[in-house]
Amino acid sequence: MKKFEERFARFSDELKELYLSLYEDNTEAYEDFCAMLKKAYTERKPALRKIDDDRLANPDWLYSNKHLGMMLYVNNFAGNLQGVRKKLSYIEECGVNYIHLMPLLKSPKGRSDGGYAVADFRTVQPELGTIKDLEALADDAHKKGMSLCLDFVMNHTSEDHEWAKAARAGDEEAKQRYFFYDNWDIPNEFEKTVPQVFPTTAPGSFTYLEDCDQIVMTSFYPYQWDLNYANPKVFNDMMDNMFFLINKGMDVIRVDATPYIWKELGTTCRNLPQVHTISRIMHIICEIVCPSVLLLGEVVMEPSKLAPYFGSEDKPECHMLYNATTMCTTWNTIATKDTRLLRYQMDQLSALPHSYLFQNYIRCHDDIGWGLDYKWLEQLGQLEVPHKKFLNDWFLGKFEGSSSVGALYNDDPRLGDARMCGTTASLVGIETAEKNKDKDALELAIDCDLMLHAWVFSQSGIPVLYSGDEIAQLNDHSYIEDPDKVEDSRYLHRGAFNWKLAENRKKAFTRQGKVFSELRKLEKVRAEEELFRADADVQTVNLGDNRLFCISRKYNGKKLFCIFNFSPEEIQIHGGHETYTDILTEKEVNSAELTVKPYGFYWLKK
Numbered sequence: 001m002k003k004f005e006e007r008f009a010r011f012s013d014e015l016k017e018l019y020l021s022l023y024e025d026n027t028e029a030y031e032d033f034c035a036m037l038k039k040a041y042t043e044r045k046p047a048l049r050k051i052d053d054d055r056l057a058n059p060d061w062l063y064s065n066k067h068l069g070m071m072l073y074v075n076n077f078a079g080n081l082q083g084v085r086k087k088l089s090y091i092e093e094c095g096v097n098y099i100h101l102m103p104l105l106k107s108p109k110g111r112s113d114g115g116y117a118v119a120d121f122r123t124v125q126p127e128l129g130t131i132k133d134l135e136a137l138a139d140d141a142h143k144k145g146m147s148l149c150l151d152f153v154m155n156h157t158s159e160d161h162e163w164a165k166a167a168r169a170g171d172e173e174a175k176q177r178y179f180f181y182d183n184w185d186i187p188n189e190f191e192k193t194v195p196q197v198f199p200t201t202a203p204g205s206f207t208y209l210e211d212c213d214q215i216v217m218t219s220f221y222p223y224q225w226d227l228n229y230a231n232p233k234v235f236n237d238m239m240d241n242m243f244f245l246i247n248k249g250m251d252v253i254r255v256d257a258t259p260y261i262w263k264e265l266g267t268t269c270r271n272l273p274q275v276h277t278i279s280r281i282m283h284i285i286c287e288i289v290c291p292s293v294l295l296l297g298e299v300v301m302e303p304s305k306l307a308p309y310f311g312s313e314d315k316p317e318c319h320m321l322y323n324a325t326t327m328c329t330t331w332n333t334i335a336t337k338d339t340r341l342l343r344y345q346m347d348q349l350s351a352l353p354h355s356y357l358f359q360n361y362i363r364c365h366d367d368i369g370w371g372l373d374y375k376w377l378e379q380l381g382q383l384e385v386p387h388k389k390f391l392n393d394w395f396l397g398k399f400e401g402s403s404s405v406g407a408l409y410n411d412d413p414r415l416g417d418a419r420m421c422g423t424t425a426s427l428v429g430i431e432t433a434e435k436n437k438d439k440d441a442l443e444l445a446i447d448c449d450l451m452l453h454a455w456v457f458s459q460s461g462i463p464v465l466y467s468g469d470e471i472a473q474l475n476d477h478s479y480i481e482d483p484d485k486v487e488d489s490r491y492l493h494r495g496a497f498n499w500k501l502a503e504n505r506k507k508a509f510t511r512q513g514k515v516f517s518e519l520r521k522l523e524k525v526r527a528e529e530e531l532f533r534a535d536a537d538v539q540t541v542n543l544g545d546n547r548l549f550c551i552s553r554k555y556n557g558k559k560l561f562c563i564f565n566f567s568p569e570e571i572q573i574h575g576g577h578e579t580y581t582d583i584l585t586e587k588e589v590n591s592a593e594l595t596v597k598p599y600g601f602y603w604l605k606k
Contacts, residue, residue: 138249403429
């Protein structure tokens, strides 16, 4: 207990002040909270404490250029948790050492929002296995030097959670864990200032429960009941649930819907100061109980609003944040072939402290929401509604010159708004090229796929592949035949991993073989070159052609230029007579003779 006591003493004054600022000097609740922390530490097994010690001894470990992640659904990837254990060798073959497991805790069929309506935070969905299976997977992963990430849905529970069932039955203590009302007076006041999350599929932020004649806050879907974090019992119990999962071997906790956690009448119920107090407390208690564990905040906002969730240098909050903005802007750049918005947003990110860590990706389990900076785009003559229509038409394959195959999600014709679904391979045209048996188009689409991944690997942070992208897996159109999935077009890119096609990764002449081998080459080069460290200095470089995008990376006296062609045309770069080393081919390159092929890229070291 000595280490626990030392860490607790280091943070005790701040922790107590923060906690009591939320809960109005409720010292009894604070004492219960501290007792919970002590229990969590005593339940942490020796192997996990060794990971804590090793990472504390190397505080810069998280900025390493050797991290590579993969995001996967257990059932789609390998059937169940035991299946994933058996496939760890494949994950290792991919060069992956960080596995993000998509939601796998118990949730009701047909009312789960992809697992984000949790009915029991300590039970795995039965068809996926058990908590013991999850712990065994973590043990095996750790032996291979791999880390595990798991989603922790803090904002709400399923209506099938034991607290929700008790509240529905009239238990007053349980009702105080949510936002229950006898009439619409207060809910209607909330609705005046709270934006709707899903205005077409789940309008409003409250649901009427006919069986008990009550109204409950449901920001996302009617079966997801918002938790009331103004109640200290909710916070204490949810942190206890978090540590239960951490002590099963989770290395990263993805805090779902971070900005929504605190609700207050008369506000937007987004990004309130109390959210940052909670985030800071969570950071502190991880430092005390499990200092190797990272908090990954899901904050889907533009860079200027992202930064506060990192906290400050002396009082950090989230260790890492989702970089949804760059993903979205990257796809915008593919459609427009204009890199100016991407350059503008990367300048914003580059201005942030180097200690800020992002999880970067091209595609993930979710749709692509067109949350672009439309105020900035107006100067380019791109207005929000018509631009969103252009982007959706482009990725639906309706626009001239597009070979993309995607599908709309949450389409709202009134606002001209919708989100886009599809795998990387299908969105860049591989599906269409194979269907048309067009070899030239297929080669160009594969080049685009590889260029996008090279761009992800060039960003500062931890690059994360979406399972299947390493073999350029196509859309799964069979979801429309499944009554449980047909209403959710996100299942287009959530298809089962095709292990038969994955065997083609060993055959260089196949689409799977070319993509897999080229990605492995990129990953290996990145892992060997410290210029890709997350804490390197990054700046954008204007090459005088808006189809080209370039960043420079500086670290330890060395410099790397990463150049990307976001167009299907060959581009000649004019200027200078500098000599560089192409670290992918190990050949010397002169800047005066540099030609970037369609959807090509360079990593040039000075």
